Amino acid sequence: MIVLIKQGASEEKINHLVKWLEDKSLIVRKFDGQEQSVLGLIGNTNAIDKDMLSSLDIVDSVADTPETFKASSKKMHPDDTIINLHSGRQPAIGGGNFAIMAGPCSVESREQIIALADEIKTAGANFIRGGAFKPRTSPYDFQGMGAEGLDLLVEAREKTGLPIVTELMDLRQLDLFIEKDIDVIQIGARNTQNYDLLKEVGKQTKAAILLKRGLAGTIKELLMSAEYIMANGNENVILCERGIRTYEHDYTRNTLDLSAVPVLKALTHLPVIVDPSHGTGRADLVPSMSLAAIAAGADGIMVEVHNNPAKALSDGPQSLTPEKFAELMVRVNKLREAMS
Amino acid sequence: MIVLIKQGASEEKINHLVKWLEDKSLIVRKFDGQEQSVLGLIGNTNAIDKDMLSSLDIVDSVADTPETFKASSKKMHPDDTIINLHSGRQPAIGGGNFAIMAGPCSVESREQIIALADEIKTAGANFIRGGAFKPRTSPYDFQGMGAEGLDLLVEAREKTGLPIVTELMDLRQLDLFIEKDIDVIQIGARNTQNYDLLKEVGKQTKAAILLKRGLAGTIKELLMSAEYIMANGNENVILCERGIRTYEHDYTRNTLDLSAVPVLKALTHLPVIVDPSHGTGRADLVPSMSLAAIAAGADGIMVEVHNNPAKALSDGPQSLTPEKFAELMVRVNKLREAMS
């Protein structure tokens, strides 16, 4: 249910109304638009007398939201959300702030990550990404450096000032992620529907959550998973298109669904970024797909960069060298200018 | 690596060899076939001198296993595995024992589950299934009765003697599942690649694990997820085909991939069952797809039955009434006789 507040209503009266609604066990989201404020009510709104609500002097009108999506819906929050990192670091994400998240698939050593962090920052990245805990299809493959990898990311952050993006697989590690003040916690494509994990990152943290679309996930499922996080209290959700599973597999690892970008931008106020590295599985396709993502309207890209792709412990074939990444950044900037 | 032991080798010498291999940090699986014993070695076998091993007097030959699948591979264990429930209850699963798991999608009340348990047992089911913790796409939908639902399943088990199949979503509930002595712990299609959950049901329990194929999971991924459980110590894994996501959606919820049954039976020694209820999403297709699953060589079926499908809190359209289930059981038995 959506309550449009009349222009000029006093903050005090609005707060009073919010409190009254919360006492009815509803979650209330207040959005201050350019012209008027909106209250979005999540939960069992059957108990609310809509006529009574409409008749309040500060209320303009009341509308039901039969939509499946609630907290994430653009109807609840017509302006694009700008996520200011809870960690206090820069930059913000969404609403014109373009995120460039770069780094290796896996953190492999101090030498690797520190050197790389400098190189990608110089080239123009504004986030450093790297996996410490790795979801691998086979239990016999390298599973990531774990907590030690997290420490190395923190060291790279200290050196460069770049906020960290890294994946959380298991809720038992959430305390550690909070302790290390991870700026953007990634929920990977295999955990998009791990609802208990989603609930906990909703409840326990205000860190930004980068939620990847499932391996063969629908757009609706992606938004419903965002709802799990938001309904539990954390609205700092970034959506990520990362390629979907189709019958085409001879030339690409996944099929990057760039139409998901404008589809999502029409449905939700949350920022949408694109991962062309997993989305294609081929380093040579990453530059053109990065540019296409920008042209499609994405709020950022996430690109795998590795000092020595041929020796990467995971996902080498889809990683750019620092040189190729720097070349791409030049083209990205030129395109972004033309799009603005 | 696979070590074929010579016929007639003494148990003592074999045990000695096993211990020596385990001291090299290998996991050793010993299979006693009808003619000879086989040792399957999992882990870093590079450290093993193959020639030395081959020259031992109790060793017939040594073969590398370049296959991706190790513990689950038919090469490691040529005979079909028969899983005897760790709970001690009957029946066993696999190797000619046909499992018929029936019950509601969700446990909804005592009246529902107790009455239904009696009806499905009378009709011929040998397991009772029902969800207490429910993975729902929307956080605003019914999420299951939780621990209370588990207690009701236990009560139904006490009354009928039927072992329980129920889904575990969150490793924080594993202790409760162990405490309630759940006979078959289901890992649902959204958690097939929740590796931390797989590791824990591998380490902490010997209960049978019913592992569902992912929503759009490959056969290889299903077996690799089984490896996560087995490599961590629990080899009582049952694989479950439950329909895959394809472009066809006008007439079925998923596309039931029955060819997965003979494909899996050729690759692995683990039992394979079929869930035609989720596999099609339509009660009217469940009978023919149950029979087709049997003809395809499945070791069991898992069928949703509900007293009142029209009022089910989840998945009503795919649930059989007890009457339709009883009719199906007559046809199942007739077909199984013809197949034997």
Add this chain to the structure above:
Amino acid sequence: MIVLIKQGASEEKINHLVKWLEDKSLIVRKFDGQEQSVLGLIGNTNAIDKDMLSSLDIVDSVADTPETFKASSKKMHPDDTIINLHSGRQPAIGGGNFAIMAGPCSVESREQIIALADEIKTAGANFIRGGAFKPRTSPYDFQGMGAEGLDLLVEAREKTGLPIVTELMDLRQLDLFIEKDIDVIQIGARNTQNYDLLKEVGKQTKAAILLKRGLAGTIKELLMSAEYIMANGNENVILCERGIRTYEHDYTRNTLDLSAVPVLKALTHLPVIVDPSHGTGRADLVPSMSLAAIAAGADGIMVEVHNNPAKALSDGPQSLTPEKFAELMVRVNKLREAMS
């Protein structure tokens, strides 16, 4: 629009009504059910006064058919269609007559096809299949023997009495197919939506048409393509499930969608057969999938058999040897008895 005729209405009056409707530019299909006759009207029924029609003394009731499917719909023709071959040869297809179509992917030589025809007949096949004109993905691959292959099939038919199933790719060959009195004309998966070809086999012949589901065709598209044939005058259409394109490709060439069998049987009165050879692409999966097709309710199977699969000019890996085919027939017969 469907017109139910009253029981006991005279043929003369019915014919009179049919002619009147045809004069309104409608195609009229008359079905004589066990209890009453039904007229199915195809075309622009807006011009018909439904009330007037309902008030006729021989008319029981009139119903609109908002369904997409018209001529193929079960609502138009509640009983299963039995197709008696226009060529006059036996057997009929559908309504309890089980078709076993066997033979090589491609006709390769006289020796091959004549010897094979004898072997498959002895084993129990009641149709001989073989490709003379072959749709190959590459223009540089073997394209079939052409007209010469057709002559060899005719020779095999003369020797064994088995009716022929063979593929028509190009409407310029249709005259030849009619001249050779091909019993069952196959429309392959790449031509399921070649509408001009469908129209011509509708107009120019009453031979049975075996219409394959498209490479990644929906069930709706399959039925709409059947409509193209039927609306042009040939109602002898056999539908064929032959596997669909999905993301799973490591272990099977296509994913055989056996649920399409009961789905189609509920929607249409046309016979439905299954091709497990193309449906899986693996000879070792053909037996279990043939049995599963029967259990699912199919009206027949189409199986590739080759004297020497390793040397086949096309589709060797999915062809059974004559010996394996004979073994399968024993199991097929046993299962069919149990299903009856």
Add this chain to the structure above:
Amino acid sequence: MIVLIKQGASEEKINHLVKWLEDKSLIVRKFDGQEQSVLGLIGNTNAIDKDMLSSLDIVDSVADTPETFKASSKKMHPDDTIINLHSGRQPAIGGGNFAIMAGPCSVESREQIIALADEIKTAGANFIRGGAFKPRTSPYDFQGMGAEGLDLLVEAREKTGLPIVTELMDLRQLDLFIEKDIDVIQIGARNTQNYDLLKEVGKQTKAAILLKRGLAGTIKELLMSAEYIMANGNENVILCERGIRTYEHDYTRNTLDLSAVPVLKALTHLPVIVDPSHGTGRADLVPSMSLAAIAAGADGIMVEVHNNPAKALSDGPQSLTPEKFAELMVRVNKLREAMS
């Protein structure tokens, strides 16, 4: 097989060699690169003595082409092909010439097509597209205006000078298309593997052929179908990505596979264009996907424009109004400048 000719070899000697090779029943393609000439040999090259060929004084080296793709392969023709319309009209396609094909899904009337042709030309389109023969899933739907529609397109061409793009469904219409001097003959997604149609447009015409990727066609199949046309003599093939069939259907009609653009550009020298109208099925997604196609490196776009989308006889929901198309053209031009 590829023969690299030495720099400076005389035309006379090269022609002599070409003739000799053609006498061996090979198709010989001669490409004059910036530095040296290359002969591509298609057909049975087993009969050629490679050593003898290598030893000729005008031959630099000889290489086998184990690749599946021959005539279309970038290895045969390293530079991008520029297709000059056989009709003599402008513009060329490929190699920096950007094609903007616009117009209605179906030609519906003189008023519609003539007015629209003017509007799209003014906005910046350089081709007019429109269907006269329409492949419709249902035989009961509007099937196009046929020959009359073709005449209207010709009239629009006369008035505006824009070359025509229109679909050929049936080889019996090919003479008519040739007679009307259709500039670009489209082979639709349902006929991508209608090999007899492909062969005929290869043999009988040098008009440019716009070959669409199949409804669920692979990239490999698309190129193999191009081979069918090229191996039969017409090398003026334009490839078109138009969205593929995936499980995602709630928000888009197809999934536009933009990664196919750089994949194809790496494999082949043929121009690649993108159809975002069919690729998404939604007019509101067409602008962002058009821009993304350009950023991905496409040689052109094909966009449905209709005076009154709400009343279109086919595909209204995906058609832009002329106004929206003009707005898009402004953004297209700005982006193309930035990309150059």
